[in-house]
Amino acid sequence: MTFTDVWRRHDFGAVSRRIASKTPADVRRALGRPRGSVDLEDLAALLSPAASAYLEDMAQASHQYTLERFGPTMRLYAPLYLSNVCANVCTYCGFSAHNRIRRKVLTDAETLAEARVLRGHGFDSVLLVTGEAGRVGRDYLAGSLRLLRPHFSGLWIEVQPLPEEDYGALAAEGMSAVMVYQETYEPAAYARHHLSGPKADMAWRLETPDRVGRAGVKKVGLGALFGLSDWRTDAWFTGLHLRHVETVHWRTRTSISFPRLRPHEGEEIPVTPFSERDLVQAACAFRLLSPETELSLSTRESEAFRNRAFRLGFTSMSAGSRTNPGGYASAPESLEQFAIDDNRSPAAVAAFLRSQGYEPVWKDWDSTYDGFAERGGARRAAAQALAL
């Protein structure tokens, strides 16, 4: 059974109405559940307008659960844009095929130059990002992974949905996570915002986390792009998707992101409301639904907001992000996918976290465990420890 079968059983409009009908008593019941016992009906209550009055209670619980599970830590990572060439026409994205921007696919030398800068900042986990293009497929990605593997222990991708065998092949090259955001779970809105190109195939995208899970990739990241449709309902469907992955692909770790529409190259489009307050409510609701899932806080958000919100359930943050290919090593040019809003350096973000009693975590995996010989650090350290 794939997620498409699960998704078809829930009408988007009916779910919206169910969320709207939730009462303060429903919210209190959800808040009273023992940890780990919040179900999808409770999630609907926690995402509802009625829960707004309980946001402080939700934040306290979310903060507490996160501390108990993860400790006062924050994983730091950076996106590494490899290409902005894209065959899709999407209303909200700077890479959209109709936008007249300079297109670029990084060469090996350019990719390594980016890697050097990111290593210099201290990053050990990078998220490889591309648009969707034939020449930036499995072979190009596998080559990039081989190139970057000696330099980073965490190699994640955010690219077009791939077939299951491609995920297996990339995992064998060291890829440990796939981020694939559904953008919206509402069919009409999906069609409205994905005008042409392979991305217009909604079902292929809906089933991507299933293919990632079947291929045995360690982690899959889910999310909706808030601003395209009703955020509460899209967040609920993201929760439905999370539960599906947790039960069917139970070996796979999960993470949830909360991207909001940001200014970008191209025409202005109508944006549905999604405030910072709403973002906090969504994140806290997910923490209550799943005490184990990782929650990511983007550099799309402002410094002021991130400095307050990071402790409300989040476990990872990007820092110092550039969203254009070559953006770290060469002079930033206007090739970016979207504008970021926290312009601090990674060192400044890390220093801030430390000042708040949080430990910035740069590395939480060693590729030696995967059998890659290029990085001998952990193996040497282990050998030394055993010799003592």
Next chain:
Amino acid sequence: MRRSLEASGTQLVTVALGRVRTGGEPDDILGHLDTARYRLLPNTSGTRSAREAVLAAELAREALETNWLKLEIHPDPKYLMPDPVETLEATELLVKRGFIVLPYVHADPVLCKRLEEAGAAAVMPLGSPIGSALGLESRAFLEIIIAQSRVPVVVDAGLGAPSHAAAALEMGADAVLVNTAIAAAGNPVAMAEAFRLGVEAGRTAREAGLGGRASAGAPARASATSPLTSFLGGGAP
């Protein structure tokens, strides 16, 4: 036994094939079972390995004309603890042979997921050691199994009182399997009736939506710290 079955309201009755006379002569156990009313669930009680269990299953299918099978493999004669390794292997083999397999296992969440993937039709984790009447000693693990299972969960073994059955159903279990508590009661028919009521109470409470309970880590405990959301403008009354 017949009156106890009636009073319990059960739909499924498990029989140890090792104890059934399969040579065609009248049988003490089967003679008392109305097979139009109860689905027979032959079990592999007494087997100690996957190989033995498969042989027992084939024999049961032939003798009782059903693909349904309660798989139980316990090499340990003292506590009758199920062998997880042999059980998983036997499940894989039996599913391929077309059996509807309901394995009896420890309340081990990972094992239950592995069995589900192997094609088990349900999982039957134990509440406590068989015959112990201790109830849901494995509660914390049963809760995890129920939360993540995609097949029915039947709590098997160790239920000593109707309140244990009610608690299992409240927790979200789909059914319970009971033997000793009824068979060894002073009045088995009345006890079977009591278990029926316990199951009905638990299931009705579950469906009605149980209220939340306070527990460690619940928000009430955490709210002593300073406000976390005061930086967010407006919205809350």
